[in-house]
Amino acid sequence: MAKEIWKSLQSAISSRLVGERILLTLWVGGLWTVGYIVAPALFANLDDRALAGTLAGVMFGIMAWIGLLCAALLLLSNQIRNPQHRLNWRALVLLAMLVLTLIGQFLLAPMIADLRLAGVGGQAEFARWHGAASLAYLITSVLGLVLVVAPDQTGRLG
Numbered sequence: 001m002a003k004e005i006w007k008s009l010q011s012a013i014s015s016r017l018v019g020e021r022i023l024l025t026l027w028v029g030g031l032w033t034v035g036y037i038v039a040p041a042l043f044a045n046l047d048d049r050a051l052a053g054t055l056a057g058v059m060f061g062i063m064a065w066i067g068l069l070c071a072a073l074l075l076l077s078n079q080i081r082n083p084q085h086r087l088n089w090r091a092l093v094l095l096a097m098l099v100l101t102l103i104g105q106f107l108l109a110p111m112i113a114d115l116r117l118a119g120v121g122g123q124a125e126f127a128r129w130h131g132a133a134s135l136a137y138l139i140t141s142v143l144g145l146v147l148v149v150a151p152d153q154t155g156r157l158g
Contacts, residue, residue, distance in 0.1 A: 020077050027063075027070035028144035034059045035137055053116065057109065060137070064105035067140070071098040090150075093143050100140045108133040 042052040115126045
């Protein structure tokens, strides 16, 4: 009986770890794909920079919502798995990524969109806020990569 319960518990933990890896792959892979492959390709291949910016903005917005969902689920799973160590390093990294995503989506993106609508797309204020958003995105991407390559409690990567 105890052996069956132990196997069931191991299976549940293993399934949760697989789910965490899938969520992390979706979020971090999407960040890197959209931010460092798709968005530059749009600007390199479309003659209309405004259209490229609009399309990139839509994709960044989609990635933000995916990130918010994945962060919430990953944080919840982390807390369930580590009830004695709720503020472990993985939780702190996930929280940092969540905060940066929130800032990007609900503070910086609307400001940049307003500046674009006002026609100041090439001016210093636009460049400053766009640079801040790019830096937040870069930090989020690198932190995500840290989570992907760092071993978990079992010693496995991701």
